[in-house]
Amino acid sequence: MNCKAILPRELSIEDVDLCVLLGNLLDNALEACEKIPEDQRFLRIYMVVNQSQLYVSIQNSAREELDFNERNYISTKRGNHGLGMKRVKALADKYEGYLTLANEPGIFAAEVTLPL
Numbered sequence: 001m002n003c004k005a006i007l008p009r010e011l012s013i014e015d016v017d018l019c020v021l022l023g024n025l026l027d028n029a030l031e032a033c034e035k036i037p038e039d040q041r042f043l044r045i046y047m048v049v050n051q052s053q054l055y056v057s058i059q060n061s062a063r064e065e066l067d068f069n070e071r072n073y074i075s076t077k078r079g080n081h082g083l084g085m086k087r088v089k090a091l092a093d094k095y096e097g098y099l100t101l102a103n104e105p106g107i108f109a110a111e112v113t114l115p116l
Helices: 015-033 083-094
Strands: 002-005 042-048 053-061 098-104 107-115
Touching: 015 042, 015 053, 015 083, 015 107, 083 098, 083 107
Parallel strands: 002 042
Antiparallel strands: 042 053, 053 107, 098 107
8 A cells, every 4th residue: 555645734625525535435445455366456545735626546456357337336235336436426526626537457546636
């Protein structure tokens, strides 16, 4: 795991929103890593304020071949499946920011940019 966060003491984003953002993205990243052999797992977290925008990047190891649900960012968990990424997207929309998701063989990346 590699984590770098350069943030001011105060952000104009509500604490609960920051928890929703990080909680869902990190939960998804850890869940994906559990499906990978331990020696191939990685998690990279980068957060910074750049030109009045909060930038969050989370990259994690992922299976080489994703099934349909994983390719469409839908959880296969029972109950409230698929709501985590919808909540992150709703949060990006609330702050008029952006959510970018990408997966390539062996890696998944989520980037969020929120104006401050």
